[in-house]
Amino acid sequence: AAPTAFAAVDLGATSGRVIVGRVGQGGLDLTEVHRFPNTPLRLPTGLYWNLPGLFQGVLDGLREAAGTGPVASVGIDTWAVDYGLLDADGALLGLPHHYRDDRTRGLAERVRDQVGARRLYGITGLQHLPFNTVFQLAAARDSAQLAAARTLLLVPDLLAYWLTGSVGAEITNASTTGLLDVRTGTWSRDIAAATGIDPALLPPLREPGTPAGALLPHVTAATGLAPGTPVVAVASHDTASAVAAVPATGAGAAYISCGTWSLAGLELDAPVLTEESRAAGFTNERGVDGTVRYLRNIMGMWLVEECRRAWAAQGRPVALAPLLTAAAGAEPLAALIDPDAPEFLAPDDMPATIAAACVHTGRRPPAEPGAVIRCVLDSLALAHRRVLHRAAELAGRDITRVHLVGGGSRNALLCQLTADATGLPVVAGPAEATAIGNVLLQARARGLVGGLAEMRQLVAETKQLRHYRPQGDGRGWAAAEARLAAGSGRPLIS
Ligand code: LFR
Secondary structure, three states, X not given: OOOEEEEEEEEOOOEEEEEEEEEEOXXXXXXXXXXXXXXXXXXXXXXXXXXXXXXXXXXXHHHHHHHOOOOOOEEEEXXXXXXXXXXXXXXXXXXXXXXXXXXXXXXXXXXXXXXXHHHHHHHHOOOOOOOOHXXXXXXXXXXXXHHHOOEEEEHHHHHHHHHHOOOOEEHHHHOOOOOEXXXXXXXXXXXXXXXXXXXXXXXXXXXXXXXXXXXXXXXXXXXXXXXXXXXXXXXXXXXXXHHHOOOOOOOOEEEEEEOOOEEEEEEEOOXXXXXXXXXXXXXXXXXXXXXXXXXXXXXXXXXXXXXXHHHHHOOOOOOHHHHHHHHHHOOOOOOOOOOOOHHHOOOOOHHHHHHHHHHHOOXXXXXXXXXXXXXXXXXXXXXXXXXXXXXXXXXXXXXXXXXXXXXXXXXXXXXXXXXXXXXXXXXXXXXXXXXHHHHXXXXXXXXXXXXXXXXXXXXXXXXXXXXXXXXXXXXXXXXXXXXXXXXHOOOOXX
């Protein structure tokens, strides 16, 4: 039989894409048919996603997909935690807030302390991030919008609802809200009650690979897709899709899904809910087939992208390739930052914020753009090192290699530095892991591929991977880590 085509909608923090993936005869082919910018909107009441604009991009992309031939189904993944609210008529109540909006700052800590950090962690298993859905809802507590709300839909579920009219909450993404009981895989009434959130807002959960409705007639008319085309609930959290496509075979693998964020960790069968794990800031998000994504958020390529944005505004050259060449030639481990310090979440001026952080830890701030990028990449590699080593300890696992997937896997310098810092071989690629995971979940729903192991085998067999061997004995990295911790005046990971 000819390969079957699937449309993967993959929205990231800076752009959205529609990809046609063809699966069959042992092959796995991806073609990007549409890409559109995702530009957040700053309004008087905060920072928002332009969701109607993104939906239009989705429709345009689906029309391109239909132009390539028959499409068996559609799947949607996006970043996590953000949501829209529907009123009793099913209409969207305002735009979804952007997770970098600062209205939860301070409040998130208050809610955590009121409910109890251990209790929250013991049930939800989530790393404390100020933007977790539960804290965003706490910030909206007395709003007219929340009073009128009847249904909460996470961003991919909201787009699926606009395509199909059907509501649900896909579980990998639901697990990032702070409202899901990670042990039972059901909404936690306990946490909802403790935080004053009406549990009736939370729609029925869906497992990845199950149906999420069929395209509405006006959608098929607008896109040219066949009437009744199904939407499949894929692993709608982009990180869950990426992890499903990590080409790891056998034990000993850790992963880093590296894009706007670097998500570094392990796939486990059961959550780690210990006090040590909570204190070290590890999250237990749900993966495909009930697996646990045991990882920590690291600030990621956001630091690089925000430097480039600031330099572009100053009229300086910002092409990535020459910046990386300059970074490769810059002095190693000269300046370091803790990428996870809160000031890097949404600064106005990233290069200035990095410089200030270096001064604070007693280092000379990097002057030239190449040195700034080197500081960021060294710092990310060092963060990869401490997070993966700690993950292995806390989960009682041995790590023998690191799979680095996502856009960051194209960055050879980052891959090599990560190998050097962790002392582990790095297998880089595929860069498009998220879209592949999305496509493969749809293919699986059609019976074209088997379980996770078979999906990963197919990725390993069909995608070009690059291998980086660790260089040096790691002593320079250990010393740099100690220096950074001493300069910060607090442990970088506990
Ligand atoms: C990556 C990601 C992370 C999540 C962050 C915010 O794109 O989905 O997993 O913590 O974005 O939603």
